[in-house]
Amino acid sequence: MIFRQFLSLRNAGVLGMNRRNTQYIMRHNQRSSFPLVDDKLLTKKLALVHGIPTPPLYHVVSHHGDIAGFERALVDRQEFVLKPARGGGGSGIILITDRRDGKFVTQSGKVISRDEIRYHISDILSGIYSLEGLEDKAVIEGLIHPDQAFGRVTYEGVPDVRIIVYRGIPAMAMVRLPTRQSDGKANLHRGAVGVGIDIGRGKTMDGVRRSGAITHHPDTGELLRDIEVPFWERMLLMSAQSIDMTGLGYLGVDLVIDKKDGPLLLELNARPGLQIQIANRKGLLERLEMIDRAPKEVFLSPEKRVGWSIQNFTEACS
Amino acid sequence: MTRSAFWLAIALFLVAFCLIGYRVLRLGYPFLPTSPVKAWGLSMEIFFQPTGKDGKEMEIKAGLPQGRPGEAVIEQRDVSGSLQFNILSEGLNQIGVWSGDPEEGRVISYRATVILNPKRLAKPKPPGPDSFPAIIADKSEQILARRLVERWKSLEAPEKLKAIAATAKGVWRKPLPDDNDLKQWSEIQKRYGAEGALMILLRVADFPVRKVQGFILTESAITQPDRWFAVWTGQRWKPMQAETGDLYPESVRLLPLMIGDTSLVSISGAKLQEVRWGLSKQTLSQWRSHFERIQRSTRFLDRWSLFTLPNQFQESFHILLLVPIGVLMISVLRNIVGFPTFGIFMPVLMALAFRSTGLGYGLGIFAGVVFIGYMVRRGIDRLRLLLVPRLSFLITLVILAFTVSALIGSKFGIREFMAVGLLPFVILSMTIERFFILIEESGAVQALRTAAGSAAVAAITYKILEIDPLQLTFFVYPELLLAIMGLLLLLGNYSGYRLSEILRFKILGKKS
Numbered sequence: 001m002i003f004r005q006f007l008s009l010r011n012a013g014v015l016g017m018n019r020r021n022t023q024y025i026m027r028h029n030q031r032s033s034f035p036l037v038d039d040k041l042l043t044k045k046l047a048l049v050h051g052i053p054t055p056p057l058y059h060v061v062s063h064h065g066d067i068a069g070f071e072r073a074l075v076d077r078q079e080f081v082l083k084p085a086r087g088g089g090g091s092g093i094i095l096i097t098d099r100r101d102g103k104f105v106t107q108s109g110k111v112i113s114r115d116e117i118r119y120h121i122s123d124i125l126s127g128i129y130s131l132e133g134l135e136d137k138a139v140i141e142g143l144i145h146p147d148q149a150f151g152r153v154t155y156e157g158v159p160d161v162r163i164i165v166y167r168g169i170p171a172m173a174m175v176r177l178p179t180r181q182s183d184g185k186a187n188l189h190r191g192a193v194g195v196g197i198d199i200g201r202g203k204t205m206d207g208v209r210r211s212g213a214i215t216h217h218p219d220t221g222e223l224l225r226d227i228e229v230p231f232w233e234r235m236l237l238m239s240a241q242s243i244d245m246t247g248l249g250y251l252g253v254d255l256v257i258d259k260k261d262g263p264l265l266l267e268l269n270a271r272p273g274l275q276i277q278i279a280n281r282k283g284l285l286e287r288l289e290m291i292d293r294a295p296k297e298v299f300l301s302p303e304k305r306v307g308w309s310i311q312n313f314t315e316a317c318s
Numbered sequence: 319m320t321r322s323a324f325w326l327a328i329a330l331f332l333v334a335f336c337l338i339g340y341r342v343l344r345l346g347y348p349f350l351p352t353s354p355v356k357a358w359g360l361s362m363e364i365f366f367q368p369t370g371k372d373g374k375e376m377e378i379k380a381g382l383p384q385g386r387p388g389e390a391v392i393e394q395r396d397v398s399g400s401l402q403f404n405i406l407s408e409g410l411n412q413i414g415v416w417s418g419d420p421e422e423g424r425v426i427s428y429r430a431t432v433i434l435n436p437k438r439l440a441k442p443k444p445p446g447p448d449s450f451p452a453i454i455a456d457k458s459e460q461i462l463a464r465r466l467v468e469r470w471k472s473l474e475a476p477e478k479l480k481a482i483a484a485t486a487k488g489v490w491r492k493p494l495p496d497d498n499d500l501k502q503w504s505e506i507q508k509r510y511g512a513e514g515a516l517m518i519l520l521r522v523a524d525f526p527v528r529k530v531q532g533f534i535l536t537e538s539a540i541t542q543p544d545r546w547f548a549v550w551t552g553q554r555w556k557p558m559q560a561e562t563g564d565l566y567p568e569s570v571r572l573l574p575l576m577i578g579d580t581s582l583v584s585i586s587g588a589k590l591q592e593v594r595w596g597l598s599k600q601t602l603s604q605w606r607s608h609f610e611r612i613q614r615s616t617r618f619l620d621r622w623s624l625f626t627l628p629n630q631f632q633e634s635f636h637i638l639l640l641v642p643i644g645v646l647m648i649s650v651l652r653n654i655v656g657f658p659t660f661g662i663f664m665p666v667l668m669a670l671a672f673r674s675t676g677l678g679y680g681l682g683i684f685a686g687v688v689f690i691g692y693m694v695r696r697g698i699d700r701l702r703l704l705l706v707p708r709l710s711f712l713i714t715l716v717i718l719a720f721t722v723s724a725l726i727g728s729k730f731g732i733r734e735f736m737a738v739g740l741l742p743f744v745i746l747s748m749t750i751e752r753f754f755i756l757i758e759e760s761g762a763v764q765a766l767r768t769a770a771g772s773a774a775v776a777a778i779t780y781k782i783l784e785i786d787p788l789q790l791t792f793f794v795y796p797e798l799l800l801a802i803m804g805l806l807l808l809l810g811n812y813s814g815y816r817l818s819e820i821l822r823f824k825i826l827g828k829k830s
Contacts, residue, residue, distance in 0.1 A: 005820045008827040018653055019813040091759055119702035126705030128755075181761075189760055213825055274822075283826055 013286025015274060020250075024288065028167065028249025029270050036246045037268035040139055041085045046245045047265050052238050054265045055081070055256070056142040067121050070140065071114070079143040082120065084129040086136045090187035092129030094120060095143060095157070107156055107184050144264070147257040149230045153177050153193075155219035157184030161197070161235060161255045161263075164272055164284065168243035169294070169305045170236050171287045171313070173197040174279040175204060175229065180219045188275045193217060195224045196280035200314025202232030208278040231263045236309065240302040242268055287313060323807045330804035337797040357433045358535055358573065359598045364416075364426040364583060365591040376401075376587035378416040381531065381576030383432050385412070389573075390433045401426065410528075410577045431600060434535075434571055460522060462502050466495055467523040475552050478523060483563030486516040513560045516547070526550035530557070531582045532574035533597060540595045543575065543582050573597075624793055632793075637670065639792040640783045642802045644669055647779045649809050656818030658771040660749045665772055667742040669779035675741070677780055679734035681773055683741065687719045688769070691750035692757075699754075712747040 009016070015024075036042050047054045058080055059073040074080060083093040094117075098105040104112050121138045123129070130136040150159045157178030164172045174194045178184045181191035188194050193214065196205040207214045207224040216223055229235070239253040245268075252272025255263050277284050290312060298308045364378060382405065385391040396403040401418040416426050470481045470491070481491050490500070507515040520527045528548040533540065546566070547558040557566040566572065576582045583593050624635050644666035651657045659665055672680035694715055703711065720738045727735025749772075756765040782788070792798050820827070 002817065002820070005827065006815050009815050009819065009823055012823075012826045014815070014819070014823045014826050016813070016815040016819050017656070018816060022811060022813045089759075091755075115702065122702075122704060128705050189764070191761070211822060211825075277823065278825060281825065 009283075010285075013283030013289075014277060015284040015288065017274060019285065020274060024166070024250040025271060029251075030247060033247050034270050037248065037251070037270045038088075039085050040083070040087075040267050041137065043265075043268050050241055050245050052241060052245070052265050053261060053263070055144060055258075057139070058142065059140040060085075061121055061125065061138040061140070064122060064125055067118050067125075070117075070121065070138075074140065080140050081143050082117070082124075083139050083141070084124040084136050085139050086127075086130040086134065087124075088129075089189065090185050092120075092124055093185070095184065097143065144256045145259040147230055147259050147262075149227060149257065150175060150177060152222040153195075153217040153220055153224055153227065155179050155184070155217070157182070157186060158256055160186045160266055161229065161257070162272070162276060163236070163239040163253045163255070164276060165239050165242050165251045165253055166288050166291050167249050168240050168299060168302065169291050170199055170239050170309045171291060172276050172280055172282070172284055173199055174276050177207075177217060177224075179209070179217070188273065193224070194275055194279035195227075196276075196282070197229055197232075198313075198315045199236070200310050200312075202229045203227065204229065205279075205315065206281065208275065211275075211278060213278075213281075230257060233306065233310075235263045236306045237302055238263060238265060240305045240309075244302070320811055323811050327804035327807040330800045330807070334795075334797045334799075334801040334804070338795050341795065357431050357600045359596075359600045360430045360432060360533075360573065361594075361596040361598075362426075362428045363594045364428075364585075365593070366424065366426070366585060367589045367591055368424075369588055375417060375419065376585070378426060378583070378585045378588075378590075380414050380416075380428070380583045380593075381580075382412045382414045382428070383430050383573060383575065384410065386574075391430055394428070394430045396426075396428050411575075411580075432573065434573075459502075459506055459518070462499060462506070463518050463522045465499065466503065467519060469495070470523070475525075479525070479549065479551070479558075479563075479565065482516070482519045482523060482525075483558075483565075485519060486512060486563040512562075516560065516563050520547070520549060527558075528555070528577050529560075529579060530572075530574045531576040532572055533595065535571040535573055535597060537599055538597055540597070541593065543595070544572075546572070548574070548577070624796060636789060636793060637673075639796065639799070640670065640789060641666065642799055643788065643792065644779050644783060646802055646805060646809075647782055648775065649806060651775050651778065653809060653812060654814075654816060656816030657775050658768045659775050660752050660768055660772045661745065664742075664745045664749060665776035665779055667745050668772075668776035669783055671741040672776065672780040673783065674737040675734045677777060679732075680741070680780075681777065683723060683735070683738055684746070684773070684776075687716055687741075687746055688750055688753060690719055691715060691747070692753055695750055695754045709747060709751060712750050713743060716743045716746050716750070 036046060041057075041060065044054050044057060058077060059070060061067055061070050078099055079097045081093065081095050084091075087093065094112075095107040096104045097107050100111070102114055104114070104117055106112060124136055124138040127134050127136045144158045146154065146158045153159075154177050159175055159177045161173065161175050163170050174196050176186040176188060177193040177195060178186050179191055179193055183190065186192050188208075188210075191210060193207045193209045195207040197203070198205055204224055204227040207217075209218060215225065235255050235257075238255060242251050242253050243249060248268075248270055250270075250272075252269035254266040254269065256266050257263050274284070294308060294312075298304050360383060362380065364380065366376075366378065368376065378401075382394070383389065383391045394405070396414070396416075401416040401424075404415045404417075406413045406415055414428060466485065467482070470478045473481060484491060494500075495503075503515075506518065510518065517527065527550070530546050530548050531543045532546075534544050546560050548555040549558045549565075550556075557570075557572050558564065559566060583590065624632060627635065645663065648659075648663065648666055652659065652662070668680070668684065675683060691712060695712065698708065698711065720741070720743065723738045724736045727733065727738070753765055753769065756768060
């Protein structure tokens with residue numbers, strides 16, 4: 001009975017947590033390279049070296065003593081993002097869209113005081129949001145103004161594109177759309193909507209929210225399907241370069257599309273979640289195994305890898 | 319599956335099972351831990367009075383269980399206060415010797431537990447010439463006895479014994495001896511008594527025979543030991559009723575305490591008042607019965623057993639050895655079933671703590687403390703405390719909750735509330751913090767689901783740890799830890815789906 005269920009998952013090419021950990025993360029991701037992606041500041045530096053654009057860095061707070069100075073560093077900035085350098089799963093991120101009378105207005109319209117911001121920075125520095133509870137740094141960077149491609153299917157916040165890249169080849173992609181429930185954040189476990197992207201055509205497919213299949217955005221009511229993703233090939237190329245940047249063979253690459261600056265690399269994730277399979281209605285294992293069977297010369301350059309991916313990962317239907 | 323991990327696991331299994339096999343097959347460890355063993359508890363109380371002469375050393379000697387083949391003495395205890403207690407081997411006997419300065423109206427109290435295991439009968443050695451008792455009769459009487467026995471010369475040993483027994487009862491087998499011999503024989507019987515006459519007959523018929531004092535095993539309180547003969551029948555010593563010469567049936571179990579003519583209890587330097595023996599049936603688990611035996615054994619693996627530790631240190635190993643079972647459970651429940659939990663090992667520590675609070679109380683107290691902690695955590699959130707003082711505040715709060723709970727427990731006599739101190743307080747405080755953050759970030763549903771997962775894992779682990787034979791098995795066979803390491807190696811290589819993923823990826827599975 002249970003075996004039959006397992007077999008049906010296997011036949012669908014579903015990647016399970018255990019296999020992801022043992023066969024892909026542990027085999028293809030060097031432990032020594034983890035800090036490159038766990039620390040967003042390091043990732044930013046690496047991206048700079050490889051010519052991959054990221055959101056502009058305004059300021060870094062490294063010590064509790066420097067907290068007071070953060071406002072001076074931001075003098076004229078009306079909007080910014082405050083995040084922990086080593087945070088995971090979108091925790092500890094605050095988006096500030098305006099400043100009024102020495103107070104800050106968050107994206108959802110909440111007004112928070114200077115003290116609250118300082119308290120939050122202190123929390124970040126203490127490591128409460130960091131992956132291993134280690135001391136952390138607070139990163140303040142530019143706020144993204146999302147491209148309107150997903151405007152109809154976004155409730156506040158910034159949608160982001162997640163691409164799973166295996167051995168430098170984009171294997172599966174989705175766009176994550178914030179909802180009222182996710183509080184403007186693009187994290188699936190907070191209730192954001194995940195919508196699969198057909199790699200070959202660069203268009204969205206159906207969506208998923210908390211393991212349930214959906215076709216329309218829960219807040220805006222708009223159809224999720226067949227939205228054309230702008231800069232798609234450029235984004236694929238950026239993601240394919242991640243292996244050259246980090247040497248990590250199994251990565252989740254998170255990108256955002258800024259109205260002005262185009263696609264920007266937001267962060268890399270060495271332990272990307274498996275929910276993307278549900279958003280795509282497709283097993284990831286199947287594709288990873290296809291990539292392992294690809295001819296050697298495919299892996300030589302990012303362009304070749306993207307080309308192979310577009311050629312092979314096009315949804316036949318629809 | 320990594321090949322080297324697989325072979326390493328196999329090697330670990332092999333080592334573990336070889337060691338266990340050696341213990342079971344060569345050292346006779348019990349294989350099934352649960353099957354109980356019938357044992358007999360023997361108690362002896364000797365009442366004595368000092369003779370009044372000051373400074374005189376007193377000595378009491380008493381026959382004790384001997385631990386012959388098929389008879390294991392697993393526990394001996396003496397409660398004799400100021401008297402020195404030693405056990406001496408004297409010939410075939412184990413003699414308990416109490417010596418020292420007697421005090422007014424003192425009592426010696428001794429207890430032993432004996433297991434009779436007929437399966438493990440070693441082949442007894444044939445008796446040497448010293449096993450023949452000295453002839454008590456004079457020359458002419460011996461000649462008479464020899465003449466009487468002569469008539470059964472052609473009989474097999476068992477038949478011969480029967481004939482002798484009949485003679486002792488005055489029943490003569492054919493051919494009948496002549497009247498003169500009969501008359502003379504009844505003279506002998508009168509002079510030496512039935513027992514003495516029987517002894518003479520056995521002696522002249524060349525049956526090695528011993529006088530035995532001890533007990534027929536029935537639950538009873540006794541002031542006089544039983545007496546019988548042990549007769550060598552060619553293969554083994556068989557007990558024979560001293561008055562009738564009949565062999566005891568196999569179903570009668572006897573516990574010999576003294577072989578030979580020495581009286582069972584003797585005293586010097588004081589006056590013996592009374593001796594009371596008590597016999598009671600006991601049921602022991604097989605393991606229990608091995609505790610003492612292993613402690614005294616000289617075999618290598620017996621010497622290197624946890625049983626050789628002093629008791630207070632054994633206790634901590636009973637608990638420690640549960641941890642690997644617990645973490646194995648966690649590995650299974652997380653990687654094969656897929657329970658969500660707060661922290662990886664929190665449920666193991668909870669399960670260990672539940673052993674002293676019980677499952678219901680444990681979960682209740684746990685939920686209560688986390689709830690109170692959560693409310694307080696919400697309250698202090700706006701105070702903007704730094705992380706470390708904040709967590710320290712929570713730890714202090716948890717300790718405060720423990721204290722109040724213990725005081726309530728002591729007021730109303732609820733032991734479980736008082737045992738609360740064994741709950742892992744640091745883990746509990748971290749759980750409160752994680753619970754708060756999870757509610758803030760992922761909503762109450764997800765937080766409650768994780769809490770339920772943690773509670774379920776802790777409860778399941780607790781239930782497994784509660785299986786006493788399992789615990790004892792690990793204590794007796796610590797090499798099972800190697801087997802657990804092997805299992806963990808295999809588990810660590812498990813790349814199949816988790817049961818929870820059947821639900822999670824249901825949409826994907828249905829398609830094909």
